[in-house]
Amino acid sequence: MKMADSTLLAWQAVIAHKFRTLLILLAMGIGVAAVILLTTLGETGRAYITGQFSSLGTNLLIVLPGRNETTGGAPPLLGTTPRDLTLGDALAVARSPYVERLAPIIIGGASAATDQGLVRDTTVLGTTAEMAHVRSLNLSRGRFLPAGDPYSAEPVCVIGITILNELFRGQDPVGQRLQLGDRKYRIIGVLSDEGVSVGIDFNDMVLLPVAAAQQLFNREGLFRMMIEMRSAGNTEDAIADVRRIITDRHEGEDDVTIITQDSLVSTFDRILSAVTYGIGGIGAISLVVAGILIMNVMLVSVTQRTAEVGLLKALGSSSRNIERLFLIEAIILSCSGAIVGVSVGLFTVWLMRGMWPTLPIHAPVWALVAAVAVAITTGLAFGTLPARRAARLDPVQALSRR
Amino acid sequence: MIHLEGIRRDFRLGEQTVHALAGIDLDIAAGEYVSIMGPSGSGKSTLLNVVALLDRPDAGSYAFDGVDVTAFDDDALARVRRENIGFVFQFFHLIPRLTAFQNVEVPLVLASVPVAERRERVNEALASLDLSSRAHHRPNELSGGQRQRVAIARATIMRPKVLLADEPTGNLDSVSGRQVIEIIENLNAANGVTLIVVTHDSAMGSRASRQLRLVDGRIDSDQRR
Numbered sequence: 001m002k003m004a005d006s007t008l009l010a011w012q013a014v015i016a017h018k019f020r021t022l023l024i025l026l027a028m029g030i031g032v033a034a035v036i037l038l039t040t041l042g043e044t045g046r047a048y049i050t051g052q053f054s055s056l057g058t059n060l061l062i063v064l065p066g067r068n069e070t071t072g073g074a075p076p077l078l079g080t081t082p083r084d085l086t087l088g089d090a091l092a093v094a095r096s097p098y099v100e101r102l103a104p105i106i107i108g109g110a111s112a113a114t115d116q117g118l119v120r121d122t123t124v125l126g127t128t129a130e131m132a133h134v135r136s137l138n139l140s141r142g143r144f145l146p147a148g149d150p151y152s153a154e155p156v157c158v159i160g161i162t163i164l165n166e167l168f169r170g171q172d173p174v175g176q177r178l179q180l181g182d183r184k185y186r187i188i189g190v191l192s193d194e195g196v197s198v199g200i201d202f203n204d205m206v207l208l209p210v211a212a213a214q215q216l217f218n219r220e221g222l223f224r225m226m227i228e229m230r231s232a233g234n235t236e237d238a239i240a241d242v243r244r245i246i247t248d249r250h251e252g253e254d255d256v257t258i259i260t261q262d263s264l265v266s267t268f269d270r271i272l273s274a275v276t277y278g279i280g281g282i283g284a285i286s287l288v289v290a291g292i293l294i295m296n297v298m299l300v301s302v303t304q305r306t307a308e309v310g311l312l313k314a315l316g317s318s319s320r321n322i323e324r325l326f327l328i329e330a331i332i333l334s335c336s337g338a339i340v341g342v343s344v345g346l347f348t349v350w351l352m353r354g355m356w357p358t359l360p361i362h363a364p365v366w367a368l369v370a371a372v373a374v375a376i377t378t379g380l381a382f383g384t385l386p387a388r389r390a391a392r393l394d395p396v397q398a399l400s401r402r
Numbered sequence: 403m404i405h406l407e408g409i410r411r412d413f414r415l416g417e418q419t420v421h422a423l424a425g426i427d428l429d430i431a432a433g434e435y436v437s438i439m440g441p442s443g444s445g446k447s448t449l450l451n452v453v454a455l456l457d458r459p460d461a462g463s464y465a466f467d468g469v470d471v472t473a474f475d476d477d478a479l480a481r482v483r484r485e486n487i488g489f490v491f492q493f494f495h496l497i498p499r500l501t502a503f504q505n506v507e508v509p510l511v512l513a514s515v516p517v518a519e520r521r522e523r524v525n526e527a528l529a530s531l532d533l534s535s536r537a538h539h540r541p542n543e544l545s546g547g548q549r550q551r552v553a554i555a556r557a558t559i560m561r562p563k564v565l566l567a568d569e570p571t572g573n574l575d576s577v578s579g580r581q582v583i584e585i586i587e588n589l590n591a592a593n594g595v596t597l598i599v600v601t602h603d604s605a606m607g608s609r610a611s612r613q614l615r616l617v618d619g620r621i622d623s624d625q626r627r
Contacts, residue, residue, distance in 0.1 A: 001511060001512050001513075001514055002511075002514045005511045005514070009511070012499055012500065012504075013499065015499075016498075016499035307493075307495055308495075308497055310495075311495045311497070312508070312512070313456070313480070314454070314456055314483065314489050315483070315484065315489070315508055315509045315512055315556070316480050316481065316483045316484020316485070316509060316512050316513065316560075317480060317484075317512050318476055318477040318480040318481075319476050319477075319480075320476075320477065321480075321512070394457075395451075395456045399456075399491060399493075399495060
């Protein structure tokens with residue numbers, strides 16, 4: 001029997017059993033569309049989050065006190081607490097030829113109160129004037145923290161837009177006083193709407209000079225330092241230099257962790273890619289379910305068409321031929337299902353893109369290929385059993401029934 | 403044409419073994435017209451299936467057209483069937499989704515005959531059975547007699563040497579039944595096709611020139627007219 005004829009015969013069977021065909025197309029379509037949509041969501045999340053990190057600014061190094069390291073042996077009992085990262089360290093590192101700008105950071109919580117008696121718990125961030133450049137912060141009113149001696153604890157502060165709205169609704173806060181803990185600070189500026197970036201909400205935040213924050217929290221150590229490198233090309237050298245400066249100041253102890261923008265982004269990228277593969281796999285389960293449905297429907301179909309199979313055998317069709325006919329049928333069904341699924345999936349992605357134009361929504365190509373491949377493979381795999389069964393049918397019994 | 407020797411076929415029915423064919427020796431020459439009769443369960447259909455190469459005997463040997471086919475594999479048997487044997491069934495067994503034309507075409511498709519030749523032969527066969535006007539109707543749009551004639555067209559399209567008919571009139575009214583009998587008898591008389599008819603209608607069975615009677619899986623009588 002010729003391939004074209006086999007295909008035609010199988011195709012006629014697909015057309016003739018409309019309800020069955022519809023059922024299979026639905027199952028396969030949903031499976032494939034699910035894989036495409038789930039991976040698209042994962043991929044979008046990944047692109048969005050890594051995009052957020054990139055918006056931190058390039059050429060960024062982050063220095064944290066303490067060192068992530070595992071060592072063998074018993075845990076040391078004394079003298080292992082890492083040295084604080086001090087403002088002195090920060091000033092020393094800032095003089096490195098690789099460093100363009102450096103912003104020390106102290107972070108903590110405090111309740112902010114106005115003279116009118118409004119109170120709000122908020123995040124307090126102690127830093128220097130450099131912060132505005134490092135994180136590209138803009139002001140809607142007033143001015144940023146004063147440049148100059150970082151050791152001077154001038155009692156001034158800059159507030160975020162949420163603080164403005166909650167505590168100074170309709171007023172001009174510049175020049176007013178804000179009480180944090182038991183100290184009072186004069187408001188000198190208001191940040192413009194910065195949005196949330198990488199979990200830091202600059203809107204709901206009060207910025208103090210770093211020395212003022214040290215006094216407020218009674219803590220000398222820095223939370224971390226953000227370094228803008230002079231150029232992006234020699235990150236390795238910059239890290240080495242920063243490490244050398246701090247090691248010198250820490251009596252030969254290398255006890256800081258330095259994170260680069262790149263390593264941060266690529267770590268998140270790896271994690272989120274894994275998540276995407278994971279949910280893609282969940283979608284693939286629905287494809288397998290669809291495959292089992294195909295198997296069931298094909299088995300029923302074989303049973304219903306016993307007489308037809310017997311007849312084909314009587315008319316001189318070999319078992320192999322019968323098996324091939326039913327397999328072609330399964331392939332036609334699963335391929336059509338895959339086409340339906342891809343269309344539905346891509347159409348939905350297109351709709352989502354229309355609804356959220358700012359998000360980087362796109363269906364990953366590997367997912368398209370994988371979904372279609374899995375659909376056709378399951379169709380084939382689960383089509384084989386019914387095809388075998390059809391081929392083994394006894395034509396004698398098949399034809400003795402009506 | 404057909405040479406059976408010591409053919410046995412057993413079926414297991416639960417605990418019991420039923421000897422559907424208990425040693426059949428039979429010779430059918432080319433061009434013969436044979437009827438096989440017998441009560442229900444006498445092994446008629448089993449014998450037909452063995453002769454048709456649809457069923458394998460448990461013992462004995464079978465030579466078809468001088469070739470021992472007992473040991474043939476599935477594919478080889480399929481080819482012998484395709485090229486030499488035509489079937490007419492009681493329940494017609496037309497494929498419901500295919501038109502009369504397409505149903506008649508199926509054996510040619512299975513034999514990979516080119517499309518143009520297929521069309522020509524099918525149209526010829528339909529015309530000779532007075533079915534040209536029904537060529538593009540589906541089986542459910544045809545009368546019983548028309549359906550059986552389509553089945554005959556399908557059975558003869560490969561120009562088989564042997565035509566097997568299993569109760570060919572069992573599902574037809576007497577007028578259509580007579581018509582169908584005349585057609586297949588004419589194939590035997592005019593074209594020399596070996597015709598084997600299984601029936602339990604004695605009126606029909608007695609028309610054959612050679613009448614076999616089966617009882618309990620054995621040939622009880624073998625009469626020639």
